[in-house]
Amino acid sequence: MSTDSRARRVAVGQDAEILVSMTQPVAVIRAAGEDDRVVSWPDLDVGDVAVGATVYAAPGGAWVVYAPSEDDEGDLHRPVTAVHVRSVGAVAQAHADGSRYAIGATRHGLWLRERHDPDPNDRAAWATETELLVVADGARTTHTIDRRVLIVEDAGDAPRMVFSPDAPDIRAEHCGTSYHYRYATTLLPTGPLPKRLAPMSDAVPLPDEEFMDVLRWRQPDEVVDTTPDVPWQRIHLPIERRDAAITALVDEFGDLAQYWRGPDGKRQPLTPGLSEPRIDIVGEWPDTRVEVTFRHPLLPGGLLRRTFRVFDDAGRITPHPYASIHLMEDLDTHAPLTPASPGEVRAF
Structure with a gap:
């Protein structure tokens, strides 16, 4: 069992779940009436800086994303590495350059966006075209959008996107300048994604409280880690x-x-x-x-x-x-x- 007893549980369908260790490269797939299946990836190359794991749920399984928070030189542009644990037991790997970070997963795959938002004072820049990368089964597709996407998620009924509809409001207050952001949500196609996404056509405003709830509950449940002990392989560090x-x-x-x-x-x-x-x-x-x-x-x-x-x-x-x-x-x-x-x- 992993030493600090932390795991994330992803429900798959009505009678199956995937338990992902947060510290070791291993997951357990459990389905009613079947023996547990263990999948692991101890030789996965995640770089030479310690990483943290984030788990995203999707209808077909769990995406485990590894990324360092900051390395010893303050460099945030480290490659993002992901593992897709499917309910059938297969594990697929994906890599992306460090200029992007994961914003969630849907039935379409793992979504990544550029790291930085425009200057809050440059309102026009918040409506310029940006590129999203969707990774699935070793394939990558790019999609453009004229808004800043914050979160994608898929509860199984319909995938959706949470985004900033425009630049933040800038207000002069007694202590200086403050920035007030707005949020909106829209459904994504259940089938193939178009090359260009148009979120404003049926967007619904998302109050601050609901947006915070999305942030709070988007991670799968944390449970006691009962996965086998599978340590990472020792890397070569010069x-x-x-x-x-x-x-x-x-x-x-x-x-x-x-x-x-x-x-x-x-x-x-x-x-x-x-x-x-x-x-x-x-x-x-x-x-x-x-x-x-x-x-x-x-x-x-x-x-x-x-x-x-x-x-x-x-x-x-x-x-x-x-x-x-x-x-x-x-x-x-x-x-x-x-x-x-x-x-x-x-x-x-």
Whole structure:
């Protein structure tokens, strides 16, 4: 069983379901009156940066999309990799360049759109033609639309699209400028998709509350993970990439005792009272950890330590963006700890 017990359940028809592990490359297909079928993809190439999984339900099965949130160089343009787990047990793979991200799945396939929206102040740009990519069974089709698509979903009766009908309203308020977005929804064809989609012909406005409900409930149910233990295969990560990842994490903390420069030019610690920081690199790839140890008034007489894994179990780089700022926030808001004996080290 996967270690953190998280899985997503996708219903297929009336008497079947697919259980997808959120941490390991495996799924279980369950149907009434049949033995469970296990499908896995441990050798899938998702790149050298740790990825998160998102599961989209579609009438024919589940789409599992792998994408990094941010790598160690702040690069969001990493390839998106997807696996289509069908109710009959077959697994298909799809790749897309990093300029796109997944917005959902329908009976037509997995939908991807460009990452960036136009400038909110450029109203005309919000009605210009953009391209959508639909991936299914190894084939890719492109479709144009003159609106910004946000979500596609398919409950089995009819697929639909949620989109921005136009640019956001710009309002001057006492604190500055605010942007107010509007949403609309329209049904998609149940058959083949046309090359050009025209969502405004029968669009229905979608109130903010309903749009938030769509965002909240679009992911399949999270359940206890009862899938078999199928770890990812170890990747090959060049030595220079390993060293760069370790250096990037160590540099994130710099000198914690002199982290900020005050108005008077004097250096100040990351947070008041932090002193005697030490950074240690422990373990060999992929088990390498960076340990940050220091003294702080939260634990008089003792030491606090925060530990970071630099790589995941498969050897991929695990980014920790803004880790030092997160540490500062935790120290500034954490309740006092029980006094420690001299030299005691506590994880924080």
